[in-house]
Amino acid sequence: MVDKDIAVPVVLFLCVTVGIVYIVSLLVNTRQRIKMLQVCGSKELVESVIQADTYRYQMSALRWGVLALMEAIAFGIIQAMGWTEINPGVVALLLGAFGLGSLLVFLLGRRFG
Template sequence: MDYALLVPIILFICITYAIKAVVDARVRKQLVSSNGSPELLQSIMASDETNRRLSSLRWGITLVALAIGFGIVQGAGWTEINPGVIALLIGALGLGNLAFYALSRKQG
C-alpha cells in the first residue's frame, strides 16, 4: 500500500472535521449568548443528543452489516473483486441502512 497517498487523504479528513467542530461550537456559543429562551436551548441540546445517538446506531448497524458481507465473501472463498462481490457488499450496506430506518421508526 502506498502510504504517500494515504497521508494527504487522512490530513484532509482531519482538517475538515476540525473545521466542523469549530463551527458547531461557535454556533452553540452564539445561541447561548443571544439570551434565547431556556426551553429553546434545552430542546436544541436534546435534539443534538438524539441525533448523535441515532448517528452512532446507524454507523453501528451499517458496519455490522458490512462485516457480515465481508464474512460471506471470505466464507465463499472469493478472492477476486468482481461485480458479484461488489453487489454483495453494497447490498449489505443497503440492508444495514434499512435496518436502521426500521429501528428508528419504531423508536420515534
C-alpha cells in the same frame, strides 16, 4: 502496486487535512452554540436544540454501526464462500448488505425514536 515513497506522504497529507477540517467544524459549531446561548433567552429552545443534536448523533452512530456490521457479515460470507475475484455476485452481496443495513437502521430509528 503503489510506491510507498509516494503513498505515505499523500495519505499523511489527507489525514492531516481531514483532521483540520474536523477541528474547524467543531470550533464553528461551538461558536454557534455560544452565540445561541448569548442571544436566546429561552431555556426551552436551547434544551430542544441540544436534545435534537444528541438524537442526531445517536442516530448517526447507530447507522454507521449497523452498516459496518452488515458489511462485515457480507465480507465474512464472501471469505467463507472462497470468492477471490470481484464479480456481479460479490457486488450484489455487498450492495444487498448495505441496503439491508439501511432498512434495519430505518426500522430501529422508528422503533426507538
